Amino acid sequence: MITRREALAALGKSSLALLCGSLRFLRRDAEAAERLAMATPNHIRHFTADNPGIMTLQGTNQYVVGKENIVVIDVALSADSNMDGIIEQAEAMGAKKIEKILLTHIHSDHCGGALALKKRTGAKLGIHRSRAGYLGGEDFQYGDNDRIGFGGGELHVLHTPGHESGHCCFYESGDKVLFSGDNILGFGTAVIRPPDGNMTDYLKSLERLLGFNISLILPGHGPLIGKPEAKIREYIQHRLEREHQVLSALRKGRNTIGDITQMIYVDVSPALQRVAEFSVQAHLEKLMREGRVKREADRYLLLSDN
Numbered sequence: 617m618i619t620r621r622e623a624l625a626a627l628g629k630s631s632l633a634l635l636c637g638s639l640r641f642l643r644r645d646a647e648a649a650e651r652l653a654m655a656t657p658n659h660i661r662h663f664t665a666d667n668p669g670i671m672t673l674q675g676t677n678q679y680v681v682g683k684e685n686i687v688v689i690d691v692a693l694s695a696d697s698n699m700d701g702i703i704e705q706a707e708a709m710g711a712k713k714i715e716k717i718l719l720t721h722i723h724s725d726h727c728g729g730a731l732a733l734k735k736r737t738g739a740k741l742g743i744h745r746s747r748a749g750y751l752g753g754e755d756f757q758y759g760d761n762d763r764i765g766f767g768g769g770e771l772h773v774l775h776t777p778g779h780e781s782g783h784c785c786f787y788e789s790g791d792k793v794l795f796s797g798d799n800i801l802g803f804g805t806a807v808i809r810p811p812d813g814n815m816t817d818y819l820k821s822l823e824r825l826l827g828f829n830i831s832l833i834l835p836g837h838g839p840l841i842g843k844p845e846a847k848i849r850e851y852i853q854h855r856l857e858r859e860h861q862v863l864s865a866l867r868k869g870r871n872t873i874g875d876i877t878q879m880i881y882v883d884v885s886p887a888l889q890r891v892a893e894f895s896v897q898a899h900l901e902k903l904m905r906e907g908r909v910k911r912e913a914d915r916y917l918l919l920s921d922n
């Protein structure tokens with residue numbers, strides 16, 4: 617049985633920052649760490665980057681996958697302490713070398729340390745082909761349905777745009793594990809920020825994931841998700857409810873992003889106000905693509921009562 621102290625250590629350094637936070641957070645954090653440490657298959661470990669925040673939760677989860685030859689998924693920070701953390705996890709698994717680095721997407725909290733880890737370990741760095749050259753030091757590209765080997769198995773690349781147009785999830789069919797990046801998070805919902813973020817694509821990506829036999833989701837932020845299908849359905853349902861709310865606000869004559877956001881997100885904190893507005897904008901753009909809403913300057917109008 618893992619102790620709470622060990623669980624906190626397993627969650628990574630970011631937990632320590634939260635020791636100063638509220639007890640509620642600490643408890644939730646420790647429970648999350650316990651779940652993460654106890655339920656992950658032997659050939660998968662993680663190190664949470666020391667970048668906690670509103671958008672990153674406890675910090676970015678960087679995954680270490682394999683036996684002798686390791687694949688690392690996402691590297692948030694180039695600080696030595698972050699790379700030490702990742703390398704220590706690989707060594708604890710008996711790894712001979714970190715062979716490849718994969719990125720779920722190009723937001724800096726997922727790729728900010730990729731070149732530094734490549735330099736330090738000699739690993740080959742991969743990126744989705746739509747983002748080739750973004751970091752300037754990639755060694756290979758991958759696309760939808762590619763298979764990328766690691767010591768002991770392979771990862772199936774799933775191009776899942778929505779949060780970011782080049783976003784990829786990685787599916788490991790041996791243990792039915794999905795590395796979901798920012799498509800599905802351990803807490804809360806993913807941010808869909810137009811123009812690169814796209815709600816139509818996002819919902820399609822979520823629907824697609826329902827077609828895979830997944831027993832565990834390992835997200836880019838927050839604790840692991842042990843009931844994947846329920847979580848994915850909850851995510852889809854949540855977005856459809858929001859869409860319904862946007863339509864009903866339009867029917868009531870609210871027609872700017874600001875007004876609609878004010879009506880729907882009644883208790884949103886100021887820090888998340890912009891994020892809420894992005895979400896409303898993403899829903900409006902989806903409805904425009906479907907021919908249900910039109911835009912006139914900064915006003916959005918229902919085309920027919922639907």
Ligand SMILES: [Zn+2]
Pocket residue numbers: 672676723725726798836837
């Ligand atoms: Zn992220």
